[in-house]
Amino acid sequence: MEDFGDIRMSRRDLLKAGAASATAVAVPAAQAQDSPANVNTPSPGASRPPVVASVTLDVNGRRHTLKLDTRTTLLDALREHLHLTGTKKGCDHGQCGACTVMADGRRINACLSLAVMHDGGKVTTIEGLGTPSSLHPMQAAFVKHDGYQCGYCTPGQICSAVAVLDEIRQGIPSHVSADLNARPQMNVVEFRERMSGNICRCGAYANIADAMSEVAGRQA
Template identity: 60%
Template structure:
């Protein structure tokens, strides 16, 4: 994005700000136009193209990443509001030995077709698994006093903010269920 003079934002420019954010474990310092979304900062400034720009309105979930461990639609968040925050993208989910068990389960269950929504689906699924492990209920959780059991209905409800035009939903649910260790 450009400021009123047509040049790129610089430090001290009234339309830009510096932000230091940790992305996938690495601290990154950026000077960004104040209107830059987290999605655009990741893709255009950091070269992390896993999160996709689908609707750019927070409706499809293709841009889902983890912010401080919680699922967010990165197209809706201004990057300059994230100073000192921790962001994890699909690129940051794999470990030094290769893909994470969740990523492996997506492959094993053919939980994608065109693949466009897959990075957002995987980040959202990671969030679902973490929420359930913390005991956070959803709208369909039956027992609010015990541990959350990730049934198919529970997974579908929690993943409902991520759309798949190819309709790979049964495979996505199976991948999440396998990773959760739910039969």
């Protein structure tokens, strides 16, 4: 039995009184949240309508003007809007290289780049390198040396391989270049380092290096 001045109550009565007080506080708050005044009030984190922009891209020699949500990646613009599905969506986090394309002569991960960033620019995808009847030398070398197995990463591998040879020809060093002031060499060590961002889950790396070596030898 608890004694509160002139009021005496049992522990059971005290617990009941506490529960009733908590309910009395909670019910008005819940009603206030459901009141008509709050129904149409957006929360601070509510989504906003998308911002749309006109984007012009020169893709594989053809000019395209698209109306895109400014958050659209270059990868989604290529696949979903231009239906160039040769460029693959792998991790969508820039970690596998399956989406590699060449933008203004430089290889990039299309999943990490917004389409609006390339407005007016030139983009080359695997579809722009060659055709089944007229393969690019790198495509032909991949076939000859079995540089693919499941083939999912192959478009990105080939685009990256073509760009790698061009980087070496331009004298751009890598982390394994012995002398940063000297022109890098066309060799397997350079190829492996520069291609390290392109993951092949089937493990065809040796064959890919062989294909690149053959094309590099021809060009030299």
